[in-house]
Amino acid sequence: MGLLFSFFTVIALIVIVFIGVNGANLHYLFGVLIPYATFLAFIIGIVYKVVQWGRIPVPFRIPTTAGQEESFPWVKQNKIDNPSTSLGVIIRMAFEVLLFRSLFRNTKAELREGPKLSYGSTKWLWLGGLAFHWTFLIILIRHFRLFLEPVPVPIKILESLDGFFQVGAPVLYLTDLIFLGAVTFLFLRRVIIPQMRYISLAADYFPLFLIFAIGFTGVLMRYFLKTDVVGIKQMTLGLITFKPVFPEGIGIIFYIHLFLVSALFVYFPMSKLMHMAGVFLSPTRNLANNNRAAMHVNPWNYPVKVHTYEEYEDDFREKMKSVGIPVEKE
Amino acid sequence: MANPKPEELARIEYNPPKTGWMDTPTVFKPGIFPYGCKPKSLETVSFPNPRSWSVKDEDWKLPENWQEIFIEGLRERVNKYRSFRLFLDICVRCGACADKCHFYIGGGDPKNMPVLRAELLRSVYRKYCTTSGKIMGKIAGARELTIDVLKEIWYYAYQCTECRRCSLFCPYGIDTAEITILARELLNLLGLNIDWIAGPVANCWLTGNHLGLQPHTIIDSFDMFINDLETATGIRVSPTFNRKGAEILLVVPSGDLFADPGTYTTMGELLLFHELGLDYTWSTFASEGGDFGFFTSNEMAKRLHNKIYEEAKRLKVKWIMGGECGHMWRVWHQYHNTWFGPVDFLEEPVSPITGTKFENTKSNKTVHICEFTADLIKHGKLNLDPSRNDNLIVTYHDSCNTSRGMGFFEEPRYIINSVCKNFYEMPPNTIREQTFCCGSGSGLNASENMENRLRGGLPRANAVKHVKEKYGVNMLACICAIDRAALVTAVDYWVPGVGVTGVHELVANALVMKGEKKRTKDLRGEPLPGMEGE
Numbered sequence: 122m123g124l125l126f127s128f129f130t131v132i133a134l135i136v137i138v139f140i141g142v143n144g145a146n147l148h149y150l151f152g153v154l155i156p157y158a159t160f161l162a163f164i165i166g167i168v169y170k171v172v173q174w175g176r177i178p179v180p181f182r183i184p185t186t187a188g189q190e191e192s193f194p195w196v197k198q199n200k201i202d203n204p205s206t207s208l209g210v211i212i213r214m215a216f217e218v219l220l221f222r223s224l225f226r227n228t229k230a231e232l233r234e235g236p237k238l239s240y241g242s243t244k245w246l247w248l249g250g251l252a253f254h255w256t257f258l259i260i261l262i263r264h265f266r267l268f269l270e271p272v273p274v275p276i277k278i279l280e281s282l283d284g285f286f287q288v289g290a291p292v293l294y295l296t297d298l299i300f301l302g303a304v305t306f307l308f309l310r311r312v313i314i315p316q317m318r319y320i321s322l323a324a325d326y327f328p329l330f331l332i333f334a335i336g337f338t339g340v341l342m343r344y345f346l347k348t349d350v351v352g353i354k355q356m357t358l359g360l361i362t363f364k365p366v367f368p369e370g371i372g373i374i375f376y377i378h379l380f381l382v383s384a385l386f387v388y389f390p391m392s393k394l395m396h397m398a399g400v401f402l403s404p405t406r407n408l409a410n411n412n413r414a415a416m417h418v419n420p421w422n423y424p425v426k427v428h429t430y431e432e433y434e435d436d437f438r439e440k441m442k443s444v445g446i447p448v449e450k451e
Numbered sequence: 452m453a454n455p456k457p458e459e460l461a462r463i464e465y466n467p468p469k470t471g472w473m474d475t476p477t478v479f480k481p482g483i484f485p486y487g488c489k490p491k492s493l494e495t496v497s498f499p500n501p502r503s504w505s506v507k508d509e510d511w512k513l514p515e516n517w518q519e520i521f522i523e524g525l526r527e528r529v530n531k532y533r534s535f536r537l538f539l540d541i542c543v544r545c546g547a548c549a550d551k552c553h554f555y556i557g558g559g560d561p562k563n564m565p566v567l568r569a570e571l572l573r574s575v576y577r578k579y580c581t582t583s584g585k586i587m588g589k590i591a592g593a594r595e596l597t598i599d600v601l602k603e604i605w606y607y608a609y610q611c612t613e614c615r616r617c618s619l620f621c622p623y624g625i626d627t628a629e630i631t632i633l634a635r636e637l638l639n640l641l642g643l644n645i646d647w648i649a650g651p652v653a654n655c656w657l658t659g660n661h662l663g664l665q666p667h668t669i670i671d672s673f674d675m676f677i678n679d680l681e682t683a684t685g686i687r688v689s690p691t692f693n694r695k696g697a698e699i700l701l702v703v704p705s706g707d708l709f710a711d712p713g714t715y716t717t718m719g720e721l722l723l724f725h726e727l728g729l730d731y732t733w734s735t736f737a738s739e740g741g742d743f744g745f746f747t748s749n750e751m752a753k754r755l756h757n758k759i760y761e762e763a764k765r766l767k768v769k770w771i772m773g774g775e776c777g778h779m780w781r782v783w784h785q786y787h788n789t790w791f792g793p794v795d796f797l798e799e800p801v802s803p804i805t806g807t808k809f810e811n812t813k814s815n816k817t818v819h820i821c822e823f824t825a826d827l828i829k830h831g832k833l834n835l836d837p838s839r840n841d842n843l844i845v846t847y848h849d850s851c852n853t854s855r856g857m858g859f860f861e862e863p864r865y866i867i868n869s870v871c872k873n874f875y876e877m878p879p880n881t882i883r884e885q886t887f888c889c890g891s892g893s894g895l896n897a898s899e900n901m902e903n904r905l906r907g908g909l910p911r912a913n914a915v916k917h918v919k920e921k922y923g924v925n926m927l928a929c930i931c932a933i934d935r936a937a938l939v940t941a942v943d944y945w946v947p948g949v950g951v952t953g954v955h956e957l958v959a960n961a962l963v964m965k966g967e968k969k970r971t972k973d974l975r976g977e978p979l980p981g982m983e984g985e
Contacts, residue, residue, distance in 0.1 A: 177533040185618045187884040190858030203858040224622045230550040236461035238913045240880035319467035322592040399541035405624035413812035416792035427757040444670040
């Protein structure tokens with residue numbers, strides 16, 4: 122149900138913009154108002170959510186320790202997977218965010234006759250995830266050429282690296298290929314692996330379809346429909362300088378692409394995609410394991426009702442005395 | 452009820468049902484769930500809704516406004532724990548955690564995949580705490596909190612041992628233990644604890660330990676230990692209790708005072724400290740290092756833990772040593788400094804034997820007994836004869852809590868390697884931070900849920916089986932009282948012929964003591980290697 126619902130939602134989005142732009146001529150609405158509004162919603166939404174998380178206390182220091190803790194000088198500490206200092210935490214987080222270290226550990230449990238359990242290393246999810254996120258980032262950065270004039274040198278370098286193989290005209294970007302491949306992989310594993318299909322919600326399929334459609338319309342524009350790039354750049358520059366223009370000859374495909382991105386903007390802050398920001402706040406990863414060496418303060422710590430020693434001794438005084446245990450009150 | 456044979460239990464169906472999980476009703480299977488709590492246990496600690504009830508009954512006798520209580524409780528807690536809120540918000544259901552859970556591996560129930568177990572509560576959170584869930588309902592993964600949903604949450608909250616293995620593999624560190632801990636806390640607002648947790652909590656409140664051992668019975672146990680030790684070594688140890696002015700307060704899990712093979716660990720500790728002439732005391736009030744309150748609610752955990760600091764203060768000791776226990780060390784390491792710190796009335800711990808400062812615990816002043824002993828051995832303070840353990844081929848089980856809630860790996864291994872010659876590791880994906888739970892942690896060590904415990908114990912036992920077949924391993928060492936109770940059962944079922952021991956039992960067997968008689972028997976009264984005829 123979630124799968125079909127998500128698929129048709131994305132189709133509906135495309136139909137809406139098609140009718141809106143080609144049928145009703147709402148260029149200003151789809152080309153200016155909606156992108157502005159949704160981008161604003163994106164920024165406000167993310168800030169709101171991060172502030173909301175940030176205001177919730179971290180009552181306890183609960184890192185998941187994944188290696189030897191700090192101990193005697195003669196015991197080798199695993200300073201990355203079980204950091205005891207802020208620097209260690211920064212390195213741990215960098216590995217986590219940039220290289221998906223936890224996912225790299227992934228194993229696959231297999232039960233054979235015997236019974237015999239084994240846990241082989243499996244890197245596919247890690248590889249697919251890494252490919253998806255990194256190519257997404259590079260593609261995003263490449264898009265800055267549309268918002269900056271002159272195009273900064275680092276972006277030009279990135280583009281030339283990305284089109285290193287000089288295949289086709291316009292030159293094929295490797296990231297485009299890997300990106301669509303990775304999204305497809307992430308989708309297929311959800312559909313094919315029974316357990317994955319079982320746990321997947323609409324909230325899992327929808328962003329995959331949406332992001333795939335964004336990538337796919339981008340690829341169509343660049344390689345197949347050969348949309349007027351100069352015109353698009355006039356328009357994108359107009360958008361970020363708040364002087365919107367509508368050059369002739371920009372096809373509907375661009376509006377579809379833009380509208381899907383707008384949809385992603387709105388959807389992002391209220392969805393699981395917020396893991397992008399959330400991972401930085403995760404208390405099992407971003408805290409040093411120095412609990413016994415330094416006190417962690419819980420702002421809402423409060424006194425609790427306890428059973429005191431006096432009460433204990435009152436209950437058991439005679440029994441204690443009978444076996445020679447010292448007591449406070451004879 | 453007899454348990455199925457291992458071959459039958461090991462036939463595990465991993466394919467999920469055809470119907471979606473929200474539309475697949477949860478059937479309560481005997482052997483999987485523990486019994487509900489008794490009213491008296493709840494009354495003892497003034498917990499809500501004490502009444503007689505049975506899990507099997509249709510009517511759980513909940514308060515009229517149970518829904519409101521649960522949802523209000525949920526709203527309160529998502530604003531008190533960043534972990535909780537974040538973990539409910541950001542899961543992408545990538546599935547990396549799915550086959551990391553011992554209950555899923557050993558049972559195949561899809562709702563025991565950590566991701567789905569969390570979704571049971573997450574769906575309720577979406578319905579009552581998020582805008583999209585309120586508006587979009589099921590399509591946003593939200594669902595109403597009906598009585599069946601509540602029962603489902605209960606059923607699976609007591610099928611998670613809070614071992615955190617899933618958290619290790621999660622790309623965002625989502626920790627199902629946090630979700631289970633808070634789910635149980637919410638269930639406790641409605642009087643929905645299990646007997647095997649609520650009983651020990653009440654005992655601990657009244658007597659200072661889970662088993663309800665009163666002061667004179669504790670002394671009785673020790674008298675037995677002392678006599679047995681004298682028989683084995685010719686030396687009569689003389690421990691002290693509730694003694695003011697001792698340098699160190701020793702607190703161990705009470706299981707080690709009561710049942711084999713944990714008692715041998717206590718006996719080992721008695722011998723070691725006698726040999727050292729250590730100035731330490733036991734306490735009948737602080738007679739429990741573990742904390743079943745931790746499996747109930749944060750507040751209950753703190754209420755029970757108080758006795759340890761109160762006693763340390765009353766006895767005016769310098770620092771506290773903790774015995775071999777798993778969840779106890781999660782609590783001691785990650786919680787109690789926050790509950791009770793700063794602990795100004797104690798001193799930064801220094802070993803009186805070696806002079807070593809325990810730098811990593813300078814704030815809350817609690818030393819793990821294995822840290823203490825490893826330091827002794829490193830400084831050559833113990834006269835050890837590892838050949839006395841030559842009859843043992845040992846492997847080591849890392850406890851979940853000391854592994855993933857502390858990172859305590861090398862010290863116990865260093866000790867084991869110093870006191871016995873035959874040590875073999877289990878496969879790398881089953882030890883250290885990747886260790887598997889015994890299947891009975893977090894208060895699930897009851898007997899009525901034995902099938903589930905055995906299923907949960909399969910991954911651990913299977914790794915033991917591997918080293919048994921490969922190296923002839925016949926002894927499983929561990930540093931956890933629940934392990935010493937639970938693994939005996941699980942190992943006996945899946946891989947008979949392997950014993951379970953605490954690390955300090957091995958130490959005491961190898962310890963050559965001043966003035967000891969010719970040692971022919973180990974602490975269990977069995978002949979030492981080469982002494983079979985004596």
